[in-house]
Amino acid sequence: MILETADAELHRDLLFQGFSVLTMHYILDKSKPLQTPVNDLQSAREALRRAGLYHNNHPTKVIALSEYEEVNLLVAKIVTEHLAAAVQPTRSPRGRMNPLSEEQEAKLAALQLSAHIMYKTLNRTEHFTFAEYALGRVRFFNLYEARAQKLIAENPITKLIPSSWIDTSKARLRKSYSIGNIFVGCGLTNQHLLRNTIANYQLLGTPYSVLIAGLDADNIEAQFRNAAPGLFTETSDCRLAFAKLNVLHAEFYQQICAEIEGLDYASVYRPGE
Known part of the structure; x- marks a missing residue:
């Protein structure tokens, strides 16, 4: 060691x-x-x-x-x-x-x-x-990637949403629901969680919203636009929003509440580094 x-x-x-x-x-x-x-x-x-x-x-x-x-x-x-x-x-x-x-x-x-x-x-x-x-x-x-993969593997989206939403005979949702994920902070753990949720939490025909809030949001957005430009096209079912916010300011909580409103389901991630 x-x-x-x-x-x-x-x-x-x-x-x-x-x-x-x-x-x-x-x-x-x-x-x-x-x-x-x-x-x-x-x-x-x-x-x-x-x-x-x-x-x-x-x-x-x-x-x-x-x-x-x-x-x-x-x-x-x-x-x-x-x-x-x-x-x-x-x-x-x-x-x-x-x-x-x-x-x-x-x-x-x-x-x-x-x-x-x-x-x-x-x-x-x-x-x-x-x-x-x-x-x-x-x-x-990568410890951060391993943590993210473990969390996502143990908590698939089908475990988190109500079972009544799922038509098991057709292996799909009964209708289109609004599902969102909110990441508080742009540290390495959240960055890997974001990648894993994009890969594993999207459901066919269901709009998928992601809000990444933190002081380093601009830099993280630039990295994602460079690495995965397809996520930012008009035809993508994944909507990514990056907000440069301070968690100690009221504006942060107002933005989070506004993001959650209108969603059928939302997850909030605030892991420690």
Whole structure:
């Protein structure tokens, strides 16, 4: 487990559960926004070496939980380099990875090593230049996405709306209802909840309204318009509205009440980060 220096309580808890815990020390570059950590590849390699990354005495999983994605990706790069150096995969003249030979497969199997890398803002990881050389042993996970998927899976829209609305013989609603979702705040949890509700909570022939309210609403709207322009067309059944509002102002509550009026059903999301 790779943690921050400030995660003392989690450090003790993981040690108690039998995990080996490595605390990464790094320098913050204060000249960059958000104090980006300096990527000291040599120091990171040495820290992982001391933690037993290269021993291969028993199955080892490296789990990077740093709050800085730069640190987590650095760990992913080091583990990938170690795997690639041991197996030595090759590329075809067209740049594609060649299938592993029996000897290479045996070397990969002998490496009892895998890595699980946490990321926050990245939605896809296939574009990393080193990803192919990881040979499936380096995987990425997003805690915010996992929380959103768990909540949506445990609370499908058919569970939340009245059962009398559903015509089970035809697997559809008895009529067109107005269904809306209101997201209070534009943090990472709500952003992933928004994506998941759009994908899982829309019902055929039913208008679907979404209000995203928060101080960072303008930036989130720009991201969504760039990533999913089809949601903003006149033919889309999904209506997205972004409102730059402060939750401490009366205007915020007035906007929420106005949004709920006229809806047959509404959900309000206010998760903690």
